[in-house]
Amino acid sequence: MxxxxxxxxxxxxxxxxxxxxxxxxxxxxxxxxxxxxxxxxxxxxxxxxxxxxxxxxxxxxxxxKEDILPAWADKLVYWFAPIVVFVPAFLLWVTIPFGKNMVIRSLDLGLFFIVAISVLSVLGLIMAGWGSANKYAVLGGLRAAGQLMSYEIPLIMAILTIAILSQSLNLVEIVDKQSQIPNIFIQPLGLVLFFIAGLAELGRTPFDIHHAESEVVGGPFVEYSGAHWSVFFLAEYINTFTISILTVLLFLGGWHWPNIPFSGNLQTILSVFVVLIKTILVVSVIFWIRATYPRLRIDQLMSFGWKMLIPMAFINVTITACIIYYDELPLWILPILSVILLILSAVIIQRKFSKNIINTVQVISAKSLLKEKSEVDIN
Amino acid sequence: MEINKTINSDNVDLMINMGPQHPSTHGVFRLLLNIDGERIIDVKPHIGYLHRGSEKLCENERYAQVVTLFDRLDYVANLNMELGFCLAVESLMELDIPDRASYIRVILCELNRIASHLLFYGTYGLDVGAMTPVLYAFREREKIQGFFESITGARMMHNYFRIGGIKEELPDDFNNRLSLLLDEVSQGIEECDMLLSKNEMFLARTKNVGIISASDAVDFGVSGPNLRASGIARDIRVSKPYSIYDRFDYGIPVASSGDCWDRYYVRLEEIRQSIKIIKQAMSQMEDGPILAKVRRIARPPKGEIYFRTESPRGDFGVYLVSDGSDKPYRVKVRAPSFANLQSLQYLLKGAYIADAVTILGSIDIIMGEVDR
Amino acid sequence: MENQKTNNKESKEDSDILVSTPEQDELISLLTKRFPSVPDININHLQEDIELIIESKNIKSTCRLLKDSSELNFNYLECISLVDYEEKLEAVYHLTSFKLKQSLVIKTSISVENPEIDSVIDIWRAADWFEREAHDLFGVTFLGHPNLEPLLLFEGFEGYPGRKNFPINDYKEW
Structure with missing residues (x-):
């Protein structure tokens, strides 16, 4: 060298x-x-x-700001945790293209690399939780471990369907395959699975369970302050951007859709802008969800992940693999099946929740209550 | 989501100290939680961090001065506290309050109830993890606080009710501004309702969580919206009508299941009913004196009284013993939050940690009132 | 309750301002039926509450009867207040019956030298914190209460701040 x-x-x-x-x-x-x-x-x-x-x-x-070290903290683990969280988040960008020909190393196993590296950040969260010597932090770390592990599976499954569909693990090739039809029209279910699992991986609302302010007061980061906390913060936002740009690259056609008419350097620059704008749109959706939804409880999160997302992801992978394997089946079956599955799961969720939407509150007129001899018990 | 109330408590491995500086304990409240994983096995509430000895202080102040101490009990529904004390003293003195004063009191108290329930709505949103409701609620609450400021001169610690009436006459444009305010607030309530009440995740978090049956609730002394959520239509305004509440036509929201969502929605519905009361009071109010003929220093006759009013949190009782002097001999406050909070030990057993926050939020406590 | 031989009619005639409503008369008749050797029954004319004055040793049995009897059913304990009359302490129980929509006040005096009274926590669980608070502020021991730790005051606080002899302005700057 x-x-x-x-x-x-x-x-x-x-x-x-x-x-x-x-x-x-x-x-x-x-x-x-x-x-x-x-x-x-x-x-x-x-x-x-x-x-x-x-x-x-x-x-x-x-x-x-001052960096505070709790007296009982496990010093080494405590100081290393931010780095362990930050480095994988940063490392992912080695192979993520953010425009036409704009990639540091176009790895042939790019998606595999991303999946493998992104899992590592769980370790940092657990280290932070453990090292802080704080019960809330431990609780948050354990929550993070459970949550991130569970949602890793549907995330990988959703990525796998795209890999099968594109016959490649190279992100640049995957984007190039979408020059005619972006994957969102072939795999709407895959997009939804990927996006939901991605939200959970990020720990954003409604899945912000491991650092829920109102429950575990910031979770693993509760004792951190100053520069070390800002490293976590940086990693969190880089991850948000990563998931958004992956959504764009894997499902929304990257820089190919809509087609950029120019060629040469101008095209490259424009492609960066196209990717950036799409990514910011996806990020805005994440923020929008944050402003709208309450937080799920840990058991609801787990049951949603294991009973809903993972089976759906498995079905999705199987169907995609079958259709790709049997060449004679036309490709348009895939989006139809995907949409049917999406509607099916929506109906299942709707069924599950609709029993809750009964309004149990009734208003009794005070005039009628005034006449009663004893207090009214409506049960 | 059935909560199993009998959990094997052999493997207690973690004790969490929730509070007094925890963001969602609504003040300086401390909970000792023994948890097994995410389940709560045992709860030990600690209160008293805000104990100022208000009841003892009352014994050393003149009756008119005590009103300021009552302001500081339930510090988000100050006027309801003032009303409770003033009515107790007035009925001990057997005073007749001028109608206009009563109407103004009712209007302000119901507005304060709305403000208090809006605060509940906002913080409850935060408790379940939604950040927008609090801003929607505070937008409306801010208007009410501003309205109070223009009438009483203070946003919170009003000291506006006097024994025998109220401090001063209303500003000229009161009616116009009040009707404008009511329109805005009722529109705001509908927005708030749409934002959170029927949200699937909110329903999943609050329905069938923290259920307390009517008989248990009564046994624990639970009152107010919490009791009504369990199915008992008890409201002091109706059960033992005080002031002029028997002149209005309004509704008492009652729910049947006694879970967190019911407690939440009963309060939201109460806001609508309060708006109804205020509108009626506005149309019935007439000109007249605002202060009964009382001596400057009130000296109630020897005797005692237990006066109940309906504060936003429940049965607010003032037990007043007078020895005929210008200072109360003994004031005991039956704070609704104090009794409501007792049921927490029962509600939290076997719940999840996340539910601890939801349930505590749904009880809607104010520590100033609990600790006194 | 055999030793409480107070005539009901006498105490009614004592004060001339008593006005009782039909519901109250009904409650009084129920009470006299339930407690044949009746203690004092007063009507607090201001708040329409009926007062029942009993001896402190009978508190638990009286409360038990008041709650369990099907026609009275005082199921709601509103408040336990203590008043320091210097020569004696008075415990005041405010009860409400949801069935009758009536309230009842039970008054009993506790000696200052030996402030002890039976706990009613087995009857109403609401009594838990009210009794602990009274224990904190007035030093009354509630016999049978499972946990009389300080509630409002901190552990090791000296004196009983609710009582009249507790100095109010005698604090030190710190």
């Missing part, structure tokens, strides 16, 4: 780090703005144009 190579690597890493940091700052600002508009507020308005510099101010504040 020559000095030039080393310099090359270094520039890749620092360039990636810089761009990801900028993206995270953008996302933080976007999230606060989107949430604020949904909640009829203005959001940050003071620092910069419409609060555009607010994330930077926050970052400076976080970095200059």
């Amino acid at each position: 020559s000095i030039a190579d080393l310099f090359n690597y270094f520039s890749y890493v620092s360039g990636l780090f810089l761009s990801l940091t900028i993206i995270v700052l953008l996302l933080v600002w976007l999230e606060r703005k989107v949430l604020a508009r949904i909640q009829m507020r203005m959001g940050p308005m003071r620092v910069g144009f419409h609060g555009a510099l607010q994330p930077i101010a926050d970052a400076i504040k976080l970095i200059s």
Whole structure:
């Protein structure tokens, strides 16, 4: 390895780090703005144009804050946990293309690499929970372990269907395969599975169980402060962006759809913008869900994962594999089956919940109650 | 989702100290939870972090001064607290309150009930993990607080009710502003209702969680919306009508199953009924004096009284013993939250940790009132 | 309750302002039926509450009867208050019967030297915290209460702040 190579690597890493940091700052600002508009507020308005510099101010504040080490903390584990969470989140970007020809290493086993690396961040959460010597943190760490492990399966299954469909694990090839029809029209069920499982992997509402503020007060991060906490924060937003861009690449046609008419450098630049805009749309959906839904309980989360998502994902993989294997079957069967399955699962969920939508509250007129000789018991 | 109330308690492995600085214990309330995984095996509530000895302090203040202490009991429904005390003293003195004062009191108390229930709505949303309801609720509550400020001069600690009436006459544009406020609030309530009440996940989190049967609720001394959610239509405004509540036509929301959702929705429905009461009171109100003829320093005759009013949280009782002097001999406050909170030990056994927050939120406690 | 020989009619004639409603008369007749050797029955004319004055040793049996008898059924314990009259302490129980929509006040005096009274926690679970609070603030021991730890005060607090002899302005700046 020559000095030039080393310099090359270094520039890749620092360039990636810089761009990801900028993206995270953008996302933080976007999230606060989107949430604020949904909640009829203005959001940050003071620092910069419409609060555009607010994330930077926050970052400076976080970095200059004191790092507190709890007296009983397991020092090594405690300080290493943020790194263990951050490194996999960062590492994924080695093989994620964010535009035409815009990828650091187009690995042939790209999807496999992503799946393998992304699992590692669970370890960091458990380490953080354990190292903090805090019961809430332990509880949050255990919750995180259970949740992330369970939802890893439907996530991988959804990725697998796309791999089967595209006959490739290389992300660039998968995107290129979608130049005519994006996978969302072939695999709507796959998209839904991937998105829901992805939300759970991120630990975002309604699956923000492991760091639920109202229950376990921040979960594994409860004792962290300052720069170390901001590393977790950074990792969380990078992961959000990763899941969104994977949704775009795997299902929404990446930079191919709609087709970019130009060629050469202009096309490359435009392709980056197309991917970015689609990704931001997906991220906005995640924020929208955050503003709307309450949190699930851990048992409901588990039963939803194991009883609903995983069977559906298995069925989806099997159907896709069968149709791809038997060449004579036309491909349009797949979207129809997929939609049918989607509707079926929607109906099942609707059935499950509709028994709850009975209004049990009745209003009794005070005038009639006044005449009663004793207190009325409506049971 | 059936909660198994009998759990083998041999393998207790973790004791969690929830509070007094936990974000969802609604004040300085501490719960010792023995948990087995995510299940709660044993609960030990600790209160008293906000104990200011209000009852003892009352014995050393004149009757008019005690009103300020009552403001600080249930600090989100201050006017209802003031009403409870003033009515107790007035009926001990056998005073006749001018009609106008009574109407103003009722209007303000019902507005305060709405504000209090809106606070419940918002924080309950936070408890189950939804962040938007609190902002919707506070938007409406803020209008009510602003309205209070223009009438009483304070947003929270009003000290507006006097023994024998109220402090001062209403501003001129009261009626216009109140009807505008009611329109806005009732529209806001519908928005709030749409946002959370029928949300599938919210239903999954609250339906069939923290069920308390009517007989258990009565046994624990539970009152107010919590008791009505269990199926007993007891409201002091109807059971033992005080002030002028018998002049209005309104409804008492009652639910049957006694779970968290019922407790939540009964309160939401009560807001609508309160708006009804205020509208009627507005149309019935006439001009007149606002303060009965009382001596500047009230000296109720020797005697005692237990006066019940319906605060937003339930039966608010004031036990007042007078020895004929200008200071009460003994004031005992029967705080509804205090009794409601007792049922928590029963409700939480066998529940999930996440449900602990949901159930505690649905009881709607105010620690200022619990600890006094 | 044999030793309580107080005539009901006498106490009624004592005060001239008593006005009782038909429902109250019904309740009084029920009470006299239930407690043949009747203690004092007063009507608090201000709040339409009927007062029952009994001896402290009878508190548990009286409460048990009041709750369990099917026609009275005082199932709701509203409040337990203690009043310090310096020469004696008075425990006041406010009960409500949902069946009759009537309230009842039970009053009993406790000696200051030996402040003990039976707990009613077996009858109403609501009594739990009310009794603990009374124990905290007035130093009354409720016999049979399973857990009389301090509720409102901290562990090791000296004195009984509810009582009249507890100084109110005698605090030190800290």
